[in-house]
Amino acid sequence: TLRATIDSEVAAGYLFTPTISFGHTVPVTDRDPDKRRTLRLRLRVRVHLEPYLDTGYVQVTNDPSTPGPIETIVGAGDGAFSFQDDNGNGVHDPGEPSEPYLDFSSGVLVNTNPATGGMPLEEWYKPGNEAPNTNGNGRGPVASTATVLAELERANIAWAQAGIKVVIDGGIIIEEAPTGADGLNILSDGWFSLNGLVIDAVATITSIGQLATPSVAEVVFTGPLTFIGSVLNAAGFAFIPWLKDQIGMLPSTLKQNTYMFISPAISLGQRALAHEIGHALTNQPDTFFTPSIFFPSDEPAPDDLAPHLQRRILHSTEMTARTPRPTACLGCSGNMLVAP
Ligand SMILES: [Ca+2]
Ligand SMILES: [Ca+2]
Ligand SMILES: [Ca+2]
Ligand SMILES: [Ca+2]
Ligand SMILES: [Zn+2]
Structure with missing residues (x-):
């Protein structure tokens, strides 16, 4: 068996004498009149x-002149997904602080029904630095x-x-x-x-x-x-x-x-x-x-x-x-x- 794609051709060669040969090449879909054309x-x-919540994310900075870390809310209500691009690659990656989102690409399935172990909708939204989004995918397509x-x-x-x-x-x-x-x-x-x-x-x-x-x-x-x-x-x-x-x-x-x-x-x-x-x-x-x-x-x-x-x-x-x-x-x- 030889593997052929839809764009492949089948070639048949016939060697009549050492100097005379015939060949014929047909597309693989040409196997029946109704399939003559791809x-x-x-x-x-x-x-x-x-989806994400436009509620901002917590940016943590350390200023040596103050005793503890300083927490600032960044990006709330700006109409865009806001995140801290720690690795500077221009996209949101797991582990990077961000606005809460539903990581559908990792298989998140929202269940708000308490009878089947569900929890309120807001609790399914997680920032990128909170499990399970820390080990899933970033927020994106x-x-x-x-x-x-x-x-x-x-x-x-x-x-x-x-x-x-x-x-x-x-x-x-x-x-x-x-x-x-x-x-x-x-x-x-x-x-x-x-x-x-x-x-x-x-x-x-x-x-x-x-x-x-x-x-x-x-x-x-x-x-x-x-x-x-x-x-x-x-x-x-x-x-x-x-x-x-x-x-x-x-x-x-x-x-x-x-x-x-x-x-x-x-x-x-x-x-x-x-x-x-x-x-x-x-x-x-x-x-x-x-x-x-x-x-x-x-x-x-x-x-x-x-x-x-x-x-x-x-x-x-x-x-x-x-x-x-x-x-x-x-x-x-x-x-x-x-x-x-
Ligand atoms: Ca819907
Ligand atoms: Ca935002
Ligand atoms: Ca990034
Ligand atoms: Ca994702
Ligand atoms: Zn069907």
Whole structure:
């Protein structure tokens, strides 16, 4: 077995005589008439920054002329995340004093329910020099660029079998999460909610607005996903035209678009982005559970640690993913995303 990527070619040589030979080279996706061309799925990727409290941090200085250390509150209410850059590298690192934040990139999951050992929301916010943030990550994007690129690579490994290549359109956009209808940062409560009274997904989609188009899928790495009251910390979720047809949450100008949301600190082997791309390309919900496939499955699947786990899709899924969806039909299978 030889390893080949989606951009590879297969070359066959035939030596007829020592001076006469023939050769033929074909792309690896040219194995069937319907897969003659590699199709591209373009993603526009946003990564939300972790929420923080703009309450300032305690700067400790020592003045030999006074008996004890002097404590000063720095950066309160200035509208920016304030921290003491001890190592002078321009970013916040674990251990550096800072305003309190939720270290989603290290897997912080807020639980305010006393019945299940929870504690008040404010107590989950910790400065960088207080545990667990002393040994976690600094305050920054919920997912590092390396994590985003690793998810992308996994998605490409997953979708190569359908002749589909996934690419990021432009650079990765790192930004504060938007403000919800209640005037607060949507992640400040510790969760990115997909239903309920405050729908953070709708706030995010609305804030992206007309920058989103039907031909490029929007992917947002954000806080831990929750369907309030049912699922906490889902790995990913896709707002696809089929879903908008069902529940009518969005203004009609945005209904043709595709949005995917990914939770922080999830295992790469879950193939979360690859799975959500399945929803995006087929415009279909999850239907059943088979451990060998990564889409469509409606159960938490095992990681892709073995060849028979989470690595395959059905032939019918491949075909649907390569099928155009008619603009007039929000509920039809296929998509308006892939192109040569
Ligand atoms: Ca501040
Ligand atoms: Ca630093
Ligand atoms: Ca962090
Ligand atoms: Ca929220
Ligand atoms: Zn799904």
